Amino acid sequence: MSAYCLATYRSFDEKADFHKKATGIAVGLTVGSWTELPEAQKAQMEKHLGKVIAVEVHEPGPGEPITTRYADITIAYPDVNFSRDIPALLVTVFGKLSMDGKIKLIDLKFSTDFLAGFPGPKFGMQGVRDLLGVHDRPLLMSIFKSVVGYELPALREQFYLQAAGGVDLIKDDEILFENPLTPLEKRIEICMEAAEQASRETGQMLLYAVNLTGPTSKLASQAKKAISAGANALLFNVLAYGFDVLHELSADPEITIPIMAHPAMAGATYPSPHYGISPSVLLGKLMRLAGADLVLFPSPYGSVVMPREENLAIKHVLLTNDLHADYSYQASADAHLKLAASFPVPSAGIHPGLVPLILRDFGQDVIVNAGGGIHGHPLGTIAGGRAFRQAIDATLQGIQLRDYAQTHPELQSAIDTWGIRE
Template identity: 30%
Template sequence: MSERIEASYLIETPFDLERACDVMAGEQSCGTFTRLAAETDELREQHAARVESIEPLEDVDSPSLPMPTRPQPPGTRYRRARVRLSWPLANCGTSLATLMATVAGNLYELKEFSGLRLLDLSVPDAFADAWPGPQFGIQGTRQLTGIDSGPLIGTIIKPSVGLSPTQTADVVAQLLEGGIDFIKDDELQANGPHNPLEARVDAVMPLVREHEQRTGRKVMVAFNISGDLDEMRRHHDYVAAAGGSCVMVAVNAVGLSGVSELRRHSALAIHGHRAGWGMLSRHPLLGIDFAAWQVFWRLVGVDHLHVNGLDNKFSESNDSVTASARACLTPLFQPPRPAHTVMPVFSSNQTACQADATWRAVGGVDDLIVTAGGGIMAHPDGIAAGVRSLRQAWQAAALGVDAAQYGREHPELARALEAFAP
């Protein structure tokens, strides 16, 4: 791997491509709006960002983003290109905060651009040595749950908010009886006054422990402990003392430092929720692709990352969801460094209907967590039937059998296909 940090971008500009890219490189390294006496040739040689490549794409006749301080005359063409920049490791060392400021900082505000999006990011092996990465990852999650193969069939406690601890436990009891593998809090439910974390743990974990003693199945529950540092540490310890195996954090809300501190403290798997993702990614000529964003969270130490789901209720395309899942499963580093792969988590409008398409989209990989809220809770024959319908759908996909055909001998799947068909 290169000893330089490398990032690729999609840009749009009314100006000369080479000149615009030089502005990017200068702004994000040792340059500014004018040449300084201290910016010697030697300093530039050691610290300047380099424009490694420019791949011109199409021109368009209107800007994707407004340019109020650089208005252009009528008839201006806006050039698009894929650009790759690199930086010496010496500029930021292995600081993830400085890396973020370098590859996704002030460059978004440059007047030269009517569109700019970070597409991909690769970092030198020094980052593997400096950051812990996932503590459990894919294999550790399988060991914690006792599930050696196949996707983990999971769900989100629904309604997302409004349930009391006792009502939450009632839902969990039905899920356990139905054979669920994984249960998570919604990102909106952390430590609210109507369902505080500790009371929720007290209500849920005795059921989980009793279920394990009775069946030998180690159901993983991801309790949402998103909060300030002291609160997250305290709630992590409470979950651990109750016999839990997983905590969840909204990574964009608690930030790199928050997840980093939790990872240092944690004895449990860390389930990374990406709430707020659309704010960073929805515009095609602004923000950041998942391929670049996920590098930071894998380095800092989450074990699972949400990737949305096929045919979801949000604005993300199936191709984008597929690419995100594959990114989670692609090694960040080559041996002997750790791969830092994490389990992608499919969610959002997931039912038995998407299993076959998802299976094919990820190339038959089963190192996944599939969470269906309404797809389980709203099954016409109840929660347990909803759980079974998801499992049956994935069994059919793995066997290469049409879901409708498989449903002839599996009534829960047949009812789900009927109820949730688009």
């Protein structure tokens, strides 16, 4: 099966013959027609024909409405039919089909040959840890609060306060575009300067993910301009540009810093049970395939909520090697085709009292990411960063936050403000 990519759909229909529907997809999205072809032509077309791999029908249970009737359908698409890029794959497996009733793309698995076209994350989780020199704990990231309309000194101050609290990464606001007040190169210059100042005090490294924006054809040169100006990471609104743009940026040998994928616009595609693309595909497999070193997604803990099982599914596909259509391949030693893991960054609504929960779900392979939970700390932004680092230290040592807080006033103040969720 290694010459096929697999797509799994959840198809809702009150009365469809789902097996017939599956055959219709396998034929319709590949060779167009089959049973009516002359035998000679069948022999020639066979290698282009899609195959039905599985049809699992879920009839409504007692008391459930007929509208809940669905099937999970898996189709194998011969990879000879499409070129080695994400647009070709997506248009093949979900181009026309996305418009054909209640149907959601819930999984993709890639052939070894297709995967070979994708170098994957250049740094990945391990590479980001190496850059920071931190291997023994989850990382901590801080989000700029809105700095639209800010001038450089105010931006610098906010940056410094975040950095001085001991965060490992700071990301630009994703709605900060090229603008006359804080243009890319100036922003990098003053923020990296603030990072150095903080570093002298905290003794730790920091990555600043600067927002890469503007016309698509200029993004690579913008990225290189950012690197020349001293940037050590990039933030990118992948879904507003397309996965292929990320793929080309991440594969560019001159872009020598990690790329952080922002999920802006993702909510237009993943939340409906009936339409769109599941989070583990949209913010998981496709982001990693396209080469995101770090991937932000809505956490199940805070204000912008994604169900916990969907978060764990994203984590699974960012970290493990479960991308291959050829199952036997996964166990093979052919390591050069194993993509580096993308660092999971569950985001939104995070405060220090959630750290034990986050680490229970993600272990150490996670970046704890906060905005309001740092800037909104009653003792200020620096204390906000410290409270998170204390919560992480406590959790790693197996100490209850409440106990650790007795000797750590920043954590105590955070708990008094936001509580602890266990």
